[in-house]
Amino acid sequence: MTPTLDIQQPQPFDLVGETILFAGNAAGFEGTLSVTVSEGHDEVTGSTSVGSLGLRQVQGAIEIPATTMFQLNRLFLTLADDTGNENGPSVTIPVLFGPRILPGYRGWQPYTVAAGDTLSAIAQAQYGSNDFAPIFEANQHILASPDVIFPGQTLRIPRADI
Template identity: 30%
Template sequence: MTTKAKYQEVLDLGEALNIKDGNVTEENGVLKVKGMAKTQYEKNRLWDKIKEIGGDKPTDIMANITVEDESIYAKHTVKSGETLGKIAKHYYGNASKYQAIFKANTDVLKNPDLIHPGQELVIPNL
């Protein structure tokens, strides 16, 4: 199996995330991946996939992923049935961090208990 084939799921995720300026080369059994993610959350998703496949310190892949907008962690479009707590749990692993999301979106949200499908929320860096 080539290194590129081994990490195909990472490349597929990069395409799904619309990573900009993507470049993939393979040299001496090492896959070199380069590109720009929209947010830190997308960069983290790519690194999580790399580590899932290659372990915590893979030696057969080198990734240089930059972030286009470092002022936020992510952007999120509210789906039916979601709460700020569920969204906070998804991005931060802790539902009680919902207040940070509320504070970052007071231009859109007037009450943390009232969010609606289709609203675009900023997920702030903590």
């Protein structure tokens, strides 16, 4: 059976901003997919048009209003073909919400860990402060502890000045 939802962007644990872009292939009942972003306390909803007769490319965006008071930095983006059946197929992708990780978030840049690096030292070099929390939170999907990083590891450095 061919899946009716194949979401290629974002990937799990991508670092996203106030506009979450999504893309993939989908077919939706009456040509519509519902879009929900939630973290268990708050929710933003929308919809996007897709083909109803076979799998077609789909792309869209959902805006997270500045007034949304998400309490957590891990969000769940759900795209669902539930317009004609509340039990229709859906895909849920965990993403990390940059504006909750770093105030003024505008994007991120990669950083390759060198021998002798610590998260505090990287934060000092990147932000002028040894507060490594934004770096740790932006990489929570690959870092189990802020005390354990490895040379050659690529980290995402959240930026407010891009």
